Amino acid sequence: MPEKYHIQTKPIPPRRPRIGKYGIVDWREDCCRCHNCVKKACVYDRHREEAGYIHDMKDVDALFFDCMGCFSCVQNCTKALLSLEVNPIYEALGNSYWTPDIIQTTWMQAETAKIPVSGAGYRGPFSGPGFDSMWTDMSEIVRPTRDGIHGREYISTSVDLGRKRPFLAFEGQALMDSDGPLVSLPMPLIIDMASPDHTLPELDPLFRETAARTGLIAIMDSCAWPFAETYLPHVAFHLHPDGPELPRDVLNQTRLIELPDGPDVLKRIAAIKKDCPHLVVSIKVMLGAGGSQRAIELANLPAIEMLHIAADPNGNEIGVSQPRFIKDILRETHVALIESGTRDQVTLMSSGGIALAEHMAKAIICGADLVAMSLPLMIALECQLCHSCEPGMHCPAQLESINTAYGVGRMTNLVSAWHDQLVEVMGAMGMREARRLRGDVGRGMFFKELEEDTFGKLFGTRK
Amino acid sequence: MANCSVQENNLKDVLPENTLKTRVPQTQVSRDIRPAPSRYRNEISKTIIRRSHDCTKCGRCVEVCPHGVHVKKPGYKYFAEPCLDLCIGTACETTDHFCVAHCPQKALRLVENPAMKVLGDCRWTADMMLATWKMAETGDIPPAEYGYEYECGNSGGGFDRLRFKYPDKLAVAVRPEDVDTSIELNRTGDSRPQVKIDVPWYGGGMSFGSVSNVTQLSKARVAVAWNTFTCSGEGGYMERLRPYDDHVITQIATGLFGVREETIQRVPIVEFKYAQGAKPGLGGHLLGEKNTVSVAKMREAMLGISLFSPFPFHSVYSIEDHMKHIDWIKHINRRALVSSKVSTPTDVDMVAIGSYAAGTHIVHLDGGYGGTGAAPDIAKKNIAMPIEYAIAKVHGFLKAEGARDDVTLIASGGIRNAHDIAKAIALGADGVVIGTSELIALGCVRCTRCSAGRGCPRGIATTDPTLQTQMDIEWGTQRLINLYNAWRKEFIQILCRLGLRSVGELCGRTDLLMHLDYTNDLEHKS
Ligand code: SF4
Ligand code: SF4
Numbered sequence: 002m003p004e005k006y007h008i009q010t011k012p013i014p015p016r017r018p019r020i021g022k023y024g025i026v027d028w029r030e031d032c033c034r035c036h037n038c039v040k041k042a043c044v045y046d047r048h049r050e051e052a053g054y055i056h057d058m059k060d061v062d063a064l065f066f067d068c069m070g071c072f073s074c075v076q077n078c079t080k081a082l083l084s085l086e087v088n089p090i091y092e093a094l095g096n097s098y099w100t101p102d103i104i105q106t107t108w109m110q111a112e113t114a115k116i117p118v119s120g121a122g123y124r125g126p127f128s129g130p131g132f133d134s135m136w137t138d139m140s141e142i143v144r145p146t147r148d149g150i151h152g153r154e155y156i157s158t159s160v161d162l163g164r165k166r167p168f169l170a171f172e173g174q175a176l177m178d179s180d181g182p183l184v185s186l187p188m189p190l191i192i193d194m195a196s197p198d199h200t201l202p203e204l205d206p207l208f209r210e211t212a213a214r215t216g217l218i219a220i221m222d223s224c225a226w227p228f229a230e231t232y233l234p235h236v237a238f239h240l241h242p243d244g245p246e247l248p249r250d251v252l253n254q255t256r257l258i259e260l261p262d263g264p265d266v267l268k269r270i271a272a273i274k275k276d277c278p279h280l281v282v283s284i285k286v287m288l289g290a291g292g293s294q295r296a297i298e299l300a301n302l303p304a305i306e307m308l309h310i311a312a313d314p315n316g317n318e319i320g321v322s323q324p325r326f327i328k329d330i331l332r333e334t335h336v337a338l339i340e341s342g343t344r345d346q347v348t349l350m351s352s353g354g355i356a357l358a359e360h361m362a363k364a365i366i367c368g369a370d371l372v373a374m375s376l377p378l379m380i381a382l383e384c385q386l387c388h389s390c391e392p393g394m395h396c397p398a399q400l401e402s403i404n405t406a407y408g409v410g411r412m413t414n415l416v417s418a419w420h421d422q423l424v425e426v427m428g429a430m431g432m433r434e435a436r437r438l439r440g441d442v443g444r445g446m447f448f449k450e451l452e453e454d455t456f457g458k459l460f461g462t463r464k
Numbered sequence: 465m466a467n468c469s470v471q472e473n474n475l476k477d478v479l480p481e482n483t484l485k486t487r488v489p490q491t492q493v494s495r496d497i498r499p500a501p502s503r504y505r506n507e508i509s510k511t512i513i514r515r516s517h518d519c520t521k522c523g524r525c526v527e528v529c530p531h532g533v534h535v536k537k538p539g540y541k542y543f544a545e546p547c548l549d550l551c552i553g554t555a556c557e558t559t560d561h562f563c564v565a566h567c568p569q570k571a572l573r574l575v576e577n578p579a580m581k582v583l584g585d586c587r588w589t590a591d592m593m594l595a596t597w598k599m600a601e602t603g604d605i606p607p608a609e610y611g612y613e614y615e616c617g618n619s620g621g622g623f624d625r626l627r628f629k630y631p632d633k634l635a636v637a638v639r640p641e642d643v644d645t646s647i648e649l650n651r652t653g654d655s656r657p658q659v660k661i662d663v664p665w666y667g668g669g670m671s672f673g674s675v676s677n678v679t680q681l682s683k684a685r686v687a688v689a690w691n692t693f694t695c696s697g698e699g700g701y702m703e704r705l706r707p708y709d710d711h712v713i714t715q716i717a718t719g720l721f722g723v724r725e726e727t728i729q730r731v732p733i734v735e736f737k738y739a740q741g742a743k744p745g746l747g748g749h750l751l752g753e754k755n756t757v758s759v760a761k762m763r764e765a766m767l768g769i770s771l772f773s774p775f776p777f778h779s780v781y782s783i784e785d786h787m788k789h790i791d792w793i794k795h796i797n798r799r800a801l802v803s804s805k806v807s808t809p810t811d812v813d814m815v816a817i818g819s820y821a822a823g824t825h826i827v828h829l830d831g832g833y834g835g836t837g838a839a840p841d842i843a844k845k846n847i848a849m850p851i852e853y854a855i856a857k858v859h860g861f862l863k864a865e866g867a868r869d870d871v872t873l874i875a876s877g878g879i880r881n882a883h884d885i886a887k888a889i890a891l892g893a894d895g896v897v898i899g900t901s902e903l904i905a906l907g908c909v910r911c912t913r914c915s916a917g918r919g920c921p922r923g924i925a926t927t928d929p930t931l932q933t934q935m936d937i938e939w940g941t942q943r944l945i946n947l948y949n950a951w952r953k954e955f956i957q958i959l960c961r962l963g964l965r966s967v968g969e970l971c972g973r974t975d976l977l978m979h980l981d982y983t984n985d986l987e988h989k990s
């Protein structure tokens with residue numbers, strides 16, 4: 002058995018007071034001071050913790066909201082003075098795409114490195130926009146083991162980046178593995194450049210260290226150089242045409258490089274390939290108007306090894322009046338490349354809207370080879386997506402004073418939890434390799450299609 | 465219970481001798497409805513009455529309120545806390561007995577309960593939970609004046625967007641007493657006994673260890689009272705369930721924990737659990753620390769080691785393997801019906817027809833949104849399709865294959881009340897399995913903490929000795945008996961309004977349904 006991909010994790014508690022969903026409201030006036038006050042009976046001892054918290058409160062801006070919402074004290078209080086409320090600060094977290102629930106589950110994963118588990122069945126909507134309009138498949142009796150008998154430990158999440166041959170080729174007796182260089186990643190995830198709206202420059206070292214610890218690659222603006230050379234294998238520079246030039250020996254120690262799309266992009270690829278032939282070159286195409294068409298055009302060119310198609314942080318096309326969601330663009334691009342017979346040659350990476358581990362699996366089912374993300378890693382640092390990241394503004398997560406152990410630990414925990422969840426859904430599907438999941442829409446079920454197939458046949462046309 | 469058809473008189477003919485020897489006398493539980501008020505002092509209510517300091521304790525409010533909300537005990541100077549769950553809230557404003565209007569001091573105020581925003585979620589809305597509690601308390605459909613909107617949730621799809629098309633006038637009126645709510649579970653026409661249950665639902669599997677003894681026994685007792693079934697879950701067969709053997713389905717899951725020939729011989733239905741809606745395609749994992757002395761004994765495992773239920777059955781890789789397993793059970797227990805519990809993959813129709821071909825009596829589909837126990841969030845939300853699609857798909861496919869009449873189709877995974885049951889049956893199921901609703905009736909608030917720390921803080925899904933004591937068996941049983949009664953009443957009401965006399969007449973009648981998001985303009989051949 003080859004060496005197993007394993008990420009070392011350890012629990013890292015939050016630095017800031019927790020922002021829980023529920024708070025207890027207490028009408029103290031009418032309290033009759035029972036000896037056996039229900040507050041003592043809280044299974045989680047929350048009332049006592051709250052009292053302690055208020056007693057030595059360090060942060061006046063953060064109230065105590067860590068009740069688990071079991072209603073026991075509310076329903077047992079002698080005078081019915083207690084009530085539960087949803088924490089208004091919790092409700093204000095994030096935005097309509099990055100919901101409070103997403104932020105909270107990310108915090109929890111960053112703290113514990115565990116897959117979120119809860120009881121009481123599913124509590125959410127039937128379906129929703131974006132990635133919520135699809136489900137993933139599972140294997141049942143008739144085909145329990147598409148990939149043979151295996152346990153989770155046999156599931157491989159690794160992917161290869163670079164241009165692959167469409168058919169087997171031999172050099173003498175030896176099988177040639179690819180046309181050009183290939184980069185192997187242990188999971189289909191790349192740490193994207195942090196969006197300028199949501200970040201402070203001090204975070205780059207943390208992203209690098211996280212990439213090194215998890216065996217992944219972090220994309221970084223070329224201005225980030227210099228830093229310790231040991232990180233270079235885990236960094237992919239994003240080279241702006243007007244950014245600083247990087248010495249060849251620096252580039253030579255990296256494995257992947259990213260160029261923004263532009264009119265002279267082919268020339269730039271050729272230039273890089275001439276100097277550093279072992280680098281896999283990825284072209285970043287922003288999904289603005291005509292972006293998806295451009296991506297398909299590029300993908301069909303023999304010089305292109307890898308494409309990074311980037312939607313906005315919420316997964317939508319940028320600056321388009323009726324934006325499509327990344328999942329639909331991925332499906333369209335994937336199918337177009339299959340039709341032109343080039344799908345297996347180029348690597349397709351998508352970014353934007355990847356907020357949960359399930360989005361990674363779903364994007365791959367829709368046709369991506371891998372995904373890139375950075376916002377979830379910011380959230381792992383207790384970022385609330387409040388958009389006040391500029392120096393001088395108050396950052397509620399205090400990201401300006403972050404230490405490495407905490408920052409890298411939390412981000413590593415999150416990546417590990419995502420990896421475990423990917424293995425979980427792949428196990429359910431009976432898939433043994435992340436490479437084979439790519440574009441396998443048979444492992445997904447789509448809201449639109451299921452509706453048409455069942456309710457459409459029974460009730461006419463969907464309004 | 466003369467009509468109790470799951471009890472067989474000639475067990476001697478069908479049960480092996482050693483099983484007969486170990487058979488214990490079966491407990492009877494009466495179906496009587498008795499009030500079973502909340503075990504909490506303050507039941508959660510939609511609205512709250514606030515009393516200000518202007519109150520002179522004149523007692524006028526006690527006099528006017530016909531619902532007994534305001535309580536002033538004789539000899540006491542002050543009011544006790546009001547019974548707010550009895551208050552009909554805003555519906556009272558237009559009556560002549562609205563306490564707020566009658567109070568001479570203007571000391572009362574009716575306000576919305578802020579906790580309603582916290583309670584529930586879009587599948588189980590706060591109203592639906594309050595209504596379920598009311599049904600479990602009274603055994604009756606909640607009166608309209610409470611204003612509970614509980615027939616549908618707010619999930620925006622599936623059952624929550626389906627409605628019945630009730631005809632304005634019926635050709636022949638159906639009286640409630642003429643409606644038959646029973647269903648038969650053996651449709652294969654083989655020589656095995658007919659098992660008939662009095663209501664078109666039975667209780668789902670919740671293992672020893674995942675819920676408290678009281679919860680499990682209350683579920684077993686209500687199954688006896690209503691002549692239906694409960695399921696042992698996969699954690700082994702509790703000895704305490706033995707007086708209810710005739711109403712227990714024992715489960716054989718992939719870990720085979722606690723499965724012995726003898727336990728299989730005890731019961732009228734044996735269920736193969738291939739997958740479950742809460743975590744379709746994933747195995748189970750009981751942490752070592754939860755493998756306590758009693759759990760280890762029940763599961764026939766070593767104390768303190770982590771116990772894995774693999775996925776899938778490592779002895780079933782084809783329908784032929786499945787058939788061998790079914791034959792094995794049929795051989796060991798000559799009277800048992802076999803149920804195959806599967807989840808809802810893309811090709812759920814193929815799974816169903818395969819199970820049928822392998823000789824199962826019951827195909828039990830557990831939809832992707834189902835489950836009560838702890839499961840990874842990613843699995844609960846994403847893996848496998850919702851049950852609403854699966855029922856329609858499987859029913860249609862079995863019909864096209866000419867197999868529909870020979871197998872019983874049971875659906876579960878998100879069935880919350882009598883309306884959901886009726887909709888599931890109209891989509892094509894014969895009956896349903898329920899789980900969460902029973903826990904709600906016992907006082908679950910869906911706080912999702914079932915598996916964390918000591919387990920359920922409300923004593924429902926926990927084996928913690930102290931927490932468990934919050935509930936007793938008599939109360940638990942009565943709550944469930946009441947809930948079943950209210951559901952049955954409501955189910956009968958639905959059938960009457962549709963002019964139908966039996967569950968079978970509703971099965972597959974999608975022409976009686978409409979979907980709020982569709983044009984509903986297809987011609988149905990009825
Ligand atoms: S139980 Fe209620 S009334 Fe009694 S002391 Fe506690 S808060 Fe006050
Ligand atoms: S609702 Fe439950 S968790 Fe919250 S404070 Fe009260 S007893 Fe504790």
Ligand code: SF4
Binds near residue numbers: 531551
């Ligand atoms: S509002 Fe009506 S039902 Fe409620 S307490 Fe007052 S009189 Fe009674």
Ligand code: SF4
Binds near residue numbers: 903911912913923
């Ligand atoms: S822990 Fe919460 S959700 Fe689970 S059974 Fe108890 S009350 Fe219900």
